[in-house]
Amino acid sequence: MKTQNKLLIILVISAMIMFAGFLIILDIQKRQTSILLSSGEAQQQKILETAIEARSEVIGRTVYDYTYWDDLVNYLQAPDPLFADDNLKTLFSSFGANVVWMFNLRQESIFASAFIKDTIPPFAEIPKGMFDEVMKKKIALFYLKTVYGILEVHAATMHGSNDEAREKEAYGYFFVGKLLDSAWIESVNQLTEGKINIIEKITPDDSPQGDEIVVEYPLNDWQGNTVSWVRLSRNYEFIKVFKKLSRFSTYFLAGMVIVILAIFFMSFNFLVKKPLSTISSALASRSSTDRLKLGMLRSEFHKIGQMIEEYFEQQESLEMEIEVRKKTEAQKEKLINELDIANKELKDFAYIVSHDLKAPLRAIGSITQWIHTDYHDKLDDDGRMQLDLLLSRVHRMQNLIEGVLAYSRVSRVKEEKETIDLNKLVKEAIEMVSPPEKFTVIADENLPVVKYGPTRLLQIFQNLISNAVKYNNKDTGIIEIRCAENQHDWAISITDNGPGIEEKYFEKIFQIFQTLKARDEFESTGIGLTIVKKIIESNGGKISVSSIPGEQTTFTFTILK
Amino acid sequence: MLKNKPILLVEDDMIDAMTVKRALRELNVINPVLSVENGEEALEYLRDEKNEFPGIILLDLNMPRMNGIEFLKIAKNDDNLKHIPVIVLTTSLEEMDRVDTFNLGVAGYMVKPVDYKQFVEVIKAIKLYWSLSELP
Numbered sequence: 001m002k003t004q005n006k007l008l009i010i011l012v013i014s015a016m017i018m019f020a021g022f023l024i025i026l027d028i029q030k031r032q033t034s035i036l037l038s039s040g041e042a043q044q045q046k047i048l049e050t051a052i053e054a055r056s057e058v059i060g061r062t063v064y065d066y067t068y069w070d071d072l073v074n075y076l077q078a079p080d081p082l083f084a085d086d087n088l089k090t091l092f093s094s095f096g097a098n099v100v101w102m103f104n105l106r107q108e109s110i111f112a113s114a115f116i117k118d119t120i121p122p123f124a125e126i127p128k129g130m131f132d133e134v135m136k137k138k139i140a141l142f143y144l145k146t147v148y149g150i151l152e153v154h155a156a157t158m159h160g161s162n163d164e165a166r167e168k169e170a171y172g173y174f175f176v177g178k179l180l181d182s183a184w185i186e187s188v189n190q191l192t193e194g195k196i197n198i199i200e201k202i203t204p205d206d207s208p209q210g211d212e213i214v215v216e217y218p219l220n221d222w223q224g225n226t227v228s229w230v231r232l233s234r235n236y237e238f239i240k241v242f243k244k245l246s247r248f249s250t251y252f253l254a255g256m257v258i259v260i261l262a263i264f265f266m267s268f269n270f271l272v273k274k275p276l277s278t279i280s281s282a283l284a285s286r287s288s289t290d291r292l293k294l295g296m297l298r299s300e301f302h303k304i305g306q307m308i309e310e311y312f313e314q315q316e317s318l319e320m321e322i323e324v325r326k327k328t329e330a331q332k333e334k335l336i337n338e339l340d341i342a343n344k345e346l347k348d349f350a351y352i353v354s355h356d357l358k359a360p361l362r363a364i365g366s367i368t369q370w371i372h373t374d375y376h377d378k379l380d381d382d383g384r385m386q387l388d389l390l391l392s393r394v395h396r397m398q399n400l401i402e403g404v405l406a407y408s409r410v411s412r413v414k415e416e417k418e419t420i421d422l423n424k425l426v427k428e429a430i431e432m433v434s435p436p437e438k439f440t441v442i443a444d445e446n447l448p449v450v451k452y453g454p455t456r457l458l459q460i461f462q463n464l465i466s467n468a469v470k471y472n473n474k475d476t477g478i479i480e481i482r483c484a485e486n487q488h489d490w491a492i493s494i495t496d497n498g499p500g501i502e503e504k505y506f507e508k509i510f511q512i513f514q515t516l517k518a519r520d521e522f523e524s525t526g527i528g529l530t531i532v533k534k535i536i537e538s539n540g541g542k543i544s545v546s547s548i549p550g551e552q553t554t555f556t557f558t559i560l561k
Numbered sequence: 562m563l564k565n566k567p568i569l570l571v572e573d574d575m576i577d578a579m580t581v582k583r584a585l586r587e588l589n590v591i592n593p594v595l596s597v598e599n600g601e602e603a604l605e606y607l608r609d610e611k612n613e614f615p616g617i618i619l620l621d622l623n624m625p626r627m628n629g630i631e632f633l634k635i636a637k638n639d640d641n642l643k644h645i646p647v648i649v650l651t652t653s654l655e656e657m658d659r660v661d662t663f664n665l666g667v668a669g670y671m672v673k674p675v676d677y678k679q680f681v682e683v684i685k686a687i688k689l690y691w692s693l694s695e696l697p
Contacts (some may be wrong), residue, residue, distance in 0.1 A: 355623070358652045362675045363576035369677040370583070391676075398675040 007273075011265060018257045030248040037213065040236060044194070045215045048232040051191035052217055055184065056141060056152055062095055062141055063154040063176045073158055076172045079110050089115060089415035096184075097330055099123065099151070102158075107131050111170065116148070116179070118343060123149055133217035133222045134173055143227045148227050149486035150198055150219055152178040155286055178221075180230075194234030197323070202229060265484040277299035286312065347469060350408040354401045361401070365394040381527055384438075396525075400513065403527030407512065410534045415453030422447035422492075425454070426481055429461035435469045448490050449485050450559045456535045461494075463528045464555050468496035486558070489541065493556040500549035507547070532557075566616025567593040567625065571603045572650070573624045580677065581619060581650070584684040592616065604635060607642055607662030614675040615645060617691055620667075622658060630658075633665040648687055 042324040066072060071087075092100050093115040099122050102111040112122035124146040132139050134155040144151040154177075157170035178184070185196045202216060217230040275297050282290040282305075291312065294305035372379075372387050379387070426443050435441060450457075461481075467480045478494045501509065508514045512531045515526040536543045536557045568695035570584070572578045578596050585594060597603045597612065603620075604627075618636075622629035629649060636642045651658065659670050669684045669690060691693055 100656060358675070359574055359577065359623075362580075362652070362673055363574065366576060366580045366677040367673045394675060464575065 006172055007268070011261070011268075013051075014264070015257075016132075016262055016552070018261065022253050022257055024307055029250065032358070033242065033246060036242060037239070040213045040239070041490055041517055043214050044192075044232060044234060045217075046215050047192050047194075048188075048215050048230065051188045052230060054191065058095055058156070059097055059152070059178055060139075060141060060154045062092070063174065067139075067156040067174050068090075072102070072174070073160060073171050076104060076110055076158060089113060096178055097176045098179045099175075101126060101175040101177075102277070103175075105172055117173045119148065123148060123175075124177065126153075126173075127222070127318075130155065130222045131173060135170065138170075140222065142222045144221065145227050146179075148179055150180045152180060152219075152330060154178075165198045176385060178437070186421070188230070191231050192234070194232045194411065197231045197233070197234065200229050201230050211235055211237070211243070213239070222321055230442045243526045271299075277303075279304060282308065295470040297484060328401075339545055347408050347412050350404050351412060353409070354404045357401050358398065359398055361394055365391060365398075368394065399525045400527075403513070403525040403531075407531050407534065410456070410531055411538065415456055417451045418454050419449060420452050420457060420482070421449050423459060430466055432458075433466045433469055435465070435477065435479070436474065439469060439472070439479060441465070441479045443481040444483050446489050448485070450561075452539065452559065453535075456539070460532050460535055460557065467528060468494060468498060468553075472496060474498070489560050490559040491556055491558050493554050495552055495554040497552050500547040500551055500553050501545065502549050503547070506545050509545070551561055565592055567595050567613055567616035569599065569603060569618045569645075570594055570596045571598075571607065571618060571624070571629070572596065572621040573598045575622070577621065577650075577673065579682055580673075581684065584673075584681045585688075587681060588685055588688055588689055598623040600629065600632030601637075602631055607645075609635070617668075617687075618645055618647045619650050619687070620647050622649060622662070624696075630661060630665070633662060633667065637666050646691075648690075 001347070012132040044522065046556075088100055098116050099114040100111065101109065101122055103109055103126070107128070114121040119176050124144055130153075133142075139156045140154075142153045142155065144153050153173045153175055155173065158168055158172045158174050158254060185198070188196045198219075199216075212233050212235045214231060218226040219228045219230060221227050258460055260278075278290070278293045278297060279301070280415040282294050289555055291309060297305040345558070349528070353394045368387055368391050372384065372391075376384075420467045421441075423446070426447060429441075430441050465479060465481075469477065474497050478497045480493075482495070484491045484493070510529050512528075512530045531545050540560045541558040543555060545553065545555050564666050568590075570578055570581055572653065581595075582594050585592075595606065595612075597606055607614070620629045620632065626684070629651070633647065636645070636647070643666070646664075646671040648669050648671060649662050650673055652673050662670055669687065671687065674680050674683065
């Protein structure tokens with residue numbers, strides 16, 4: 001769920017980045033369009049200006065030329081109606097003028113005429129302020145609003161017919177007007193290849209429509225106030241195409257963004273999410289159908305699927321193993337319990353049996369002796385010998401029972417461990433055995449101090465030393481007690497120069513009631529070494545034997561440090 | 562033995578009882594030997610006022626109904642009986658038994674040997690002990 005949220009966030013972020021890119025591209029397009037438009041506007045502005053100025057230049061130059069004309073100056077001083085009508089009208093109407101004025105320096109009208117049918121000459125007044133402006137500039141262009149429309153007025157001061165005279169004082173004022181009529185509009189239309197309109201004001205509603213570029217040219221009066229505007233509207237096919245193109249590219253881009261996102265999302269869904277959910281559901285449910293789907297994954301997920309399958313198999317086998325182990329463990333525990341009980345029963349059994357066996361045995365022994373004493377006279381030698389044999393077997397039986405009791409005591413009775421100086425203990429053991437004079441017992445000096453049950457340890461040494469004494473067949477007996485230090489324990493060895501033991505009997509000598517000689521030949525219960533072994537092993541040690549038959553025997557046992 | 566007081570023998574094994582009596586006879590001990598088979602019978606005898614108090618009790622440990630340890634626990638808590646010296650005569654070689662009985666205030670602890678001659682030696686030691694120690 002969390003991962004999915006994260007992925008959704010990533011998706012949204014990438015969508016936002018793409019959208020931002022899209023907006024940037026859109027903005028660039030807009031800018032490009034506006035640059036294109038403004039460059040188009042500038043161009044068109046130029047065209048409009050050129051066209052208007054070209055039209056007015058024709059009259060303007062004529063006015064300038066004619067103000068040098070002496071005849072006009074003369075006319076100013078002595079007006080001749082005929083001259084004016086014939087010449088001025090013909091002259092100025094020929095290049096398109098609609099109205100002509102002439103004034104003397106006192107600003108008194110000398111001549112005024114209009115060349116348009118049905119109009120009242122001069123149909124427009126020259127405002128007073130204009131005279132001063134013309135006198136200042138010597139030549140000027142103004143626009144006037146009239147009842148017939150906007151009048152283009154070319155004005156100049158009048159001078160004699162040489163350049164020198166122009167620099168000097170003027171003789172009067174000369175004005176030529178041209179109405180910006182439909183003919184004018186038509187001619188400008190032709191020059192600009194667009195559509196001309198004369199408008200009074202520019203309002204925001206006049207913004208260009210569709211594919212046209214619109215520019216305006218201001219028409220100013222002598223004071224610099226704009227009287228009207230000439231508007232040029234022109235259709236440009238390339239704008240249309242460009243707009244279409246940009247619109248198309250916008251849609252294309254938007255579409256691309258959506259398609260890319262969709263592809264991204266779908267491919268993510270298909271390539272990542274689906275296999276992942278297959279894997280996770282298989283991991284969660286572990287059902288065989290889900291696991292079958294793991295095998296059908298592709299590419300890297302196939303490997304992962306295989307690995308998971310392997311993991312599942314391993315786990316299953318492990319679980320089975322654990323199950324088996326648990327069972328075995330339980331069985332083991334049960335067995336151990338049973339064994340414990342059996343062991344305890346055996347211990348008690350050995351003790352009770354041996355203990356109870358002793359009473360009748362004692363009775364047999366006593367009565368045998370009483371018969372021996374009381375009926376001595378009535379028995380012959382044979383009978384007495386048989387009674388002796390019976391008594392000796394009673395003794396042997398008793399020894400065996402005592403042996404079993406001693407053996408069972410090792411595990412039955414626990415002895416507290418104490419710190420024991422082996423030097424002292426060995427000495428004590430030797431004294432207890434009290435070997436005959438022919439024996440020399442050599443013990444290492446500086447034997448270690450160990451932790452052991454004192455009685456048990458004494459039992460070990462006593463047994464081993466007494467064995468060495470008991471079985472010795474040499475004229476002089478030598479017993480050596482040595483100690484070697486190992487990492488975790490001490491190794492004590494007791495070597496004698498007795499008859500030695502053949503290797504095949506090494507195991508047998510430690511078994512209970514096993515002796516290497518017939519009992520009648522050598523009275524032994526065969527319990528001593530068994531007890532020694534049991535004590536050593538129950539204290540975490542080991543006992544071993546090595547021998548050179550006929551020469552010597554070494555018993556080595558270990559005591560944990 | 563001293564004062565000719567009877568000896569109370571608490572022993573379930575007939576042959577063991579015979580052995581004790583024979584050994585005493587062999588050692589010329591003329592004191593009467595009163596033989597009972599277990600702790601209960603011994604207590605019964607001791608608490609019967611008609612019976613003469615024994616000079617010593619020879620006590621076996623392993624007996625039916627009431628064993629020697631149980632008998633000792635009762636007898637040594639009985640003001641009338643606790644002064645009677647008790648010598649344990651047993652088959653047991655166990656350290657535990659020995660410690661237990663000495664804790665219960667026995668005068669001696671003898672292990673019955675299988676050999677009759679050794680048995681006689683043990684009884685001789687008891688006789689010697691009895692002869693030397695002053696009894697109440």
